[in-house]
Amino acid sequence: MSDLRWTVTIFFTLLLSGNSAHAFQAPAASQPLRPAEIRKTIRLLKPIHKPLGDALPGQWLYQHKESGQTFAQYVKIRPNVLTHRRNKLYVQPIGDFSEKQTELIRLSSEFLSLYYQCESVILNAKPESSIPDSARREHPQWKVKQWLTSYILEEVLAPELPEDAFASIAFTEADLWPGDGWNFVFGYAMLRDRVGVWSINRFGNPADSDEAFLKCLQRTVKLATHETGHMFSMKHCALFACNMQGSNHLEESDRQPLGLCPQCHAKLLFATGCRPAKRFKDLAKFCHDNGMKEEAKYFELALEKVQR
Numbered sequence: 687m688s689d690l691r692w693t694v695t696i697f698f699t700l701l702l703s704g705n706s707a708h709a710f711q712a713p714a715a716s717q718p719l720r721p722a723e724i725r726k727t728i729r730l731l732k733p734i735h736k737p738l739g740d741a742l743p744g745q746w747l748y749q750h751k752e753s754g755q756t757f758a759q760y761v762k763i764r765p766n767v768l769t770h771r772r773n774k775l776y777v778q779p780i781g782d783f784s785e786k787q788t789e790l791i792r793l794s795s796e797f798l799s800l801y802y803q804c805e806s807v808i809l810n811a812k813p814e815s816s817i818p819d820s821a822r823r824e825h826p827q828w829k830v831k832q833w834l835t836s837y838i839l840e841e842v843l844a845p846e847l848p849e850d851a852f853a854s855i856a857f858t859e860a861d862l863w864p865g866d867g868w869n870f871v872f873g874y875a876m877l878r879d880r881v882g883v884w885s886i887n888r889f890g891n892p893a894d895s896d897e898a899f900l901k902c903l904q905r906t907v908k909l910a911t912h913e914t915g916h917m918f919s920m921k922h923c924a925l926f927a928c929n930m931q932g933s934n935h936l937e938e939s940d941r942q943p944l945g946l947c948p949q950c951h952a953k954l955l956f957a958t959g960c961r962p963a964k965r966f967k968d969l970a971k972f973c974h975d976n977g978m979k980e981e982a983k984y985f986e987l988a989l990e991k992v993q994r
């Protein structure tokens with residue numbers, strides 16, 4: 687079992703409140719798009735997306751024979767979608783975060799709200815002491831602090847899941863491991879219980895420099911939006927370069943785009959009922975304001991396409 691398996695991050699398929707400190711509101715449209723309108727966006731966005739070529743050794747699709755999931759296939763599985771009752775994303779920081787890490791989580795929560803066009807709420811951080819000795823270890827070789835994912839999901843998040851939560855997501859500063867036989871995971875989630883946990887431990891130190899902060903931000907928002915996509919029942923993408931592609935390691939993930947391909951974008955419209963133009967406009971502004979130039983360019987281009 688490779689210790690570099692980014693893929694081991696999340697086992698959605700296996701397992702298929704506190705006071706808020708910050709809330710970001712991106713109100714959903716009153717009327718969801720009709721299926722024909724959603725399908726139209728697939729045609730409009732297709733020209734600006736690259737189909738995936740053959741997978742190369744080391745890449746996710748080289749090792750995992752996944753066929754992907756079209757929009758039509760997605761609709762058939764009766765995916766998890768936002769409802770009037772469950773329509774918020776909760777973010778629960780756990781651990782002693784530095785000022786820069788706290789800023790990173792605030793921005794990531796805001797980005798999640800814009801990406802999925804729903805309200806996101808950051809709960810007050812829980813201290814490191816909320817993880818008991820029985821759920822922590824020092825990695826035998828690397829000597830890094832690690833927390834047990836199952837404890838966080840089952841004992842910290844699930845009992846406090848707010849009624850109106852579509853999902854509750856913990857961010858930790860400690861590294862994570864899911865139990866015996868594993869070295870580490872970037873994250874882990876239980877789809878059925880709508881809880882997930884991701885660590886920012888391996889994304890670099892955001893306090894090192896402005897460039898390091900930007901890199902950490904790009905990685906954190908990509909991880910958070912990819913994994914939340916799984917919570918919306920999206921499978922890995924095998925069709926285009928896309929944020930829902932699987933990845934074996936951080937380098938592979940770094941090369942993948944933050945935007946969704948036309949098929950996965952259609953799934954998001956179906957799951958959230960949002961308006962694509964508003965979403966692209968919001969995302970372009972966020973990326974522009976936070977120095978994510980390439981990403982801003984993509985969202986501006988996508989905005990142009992869907993406005994036609």
Ligand SMILES: [Zn+2]
Pocket residue numbers: 696912913916922931932
């Ligand atoms: Zn994934």
Ligand SMILES: [Zn+2]
Pocket residue numbers: 923924925926927928929930931946947948949950951
């Ligand atoms: Zn896709």
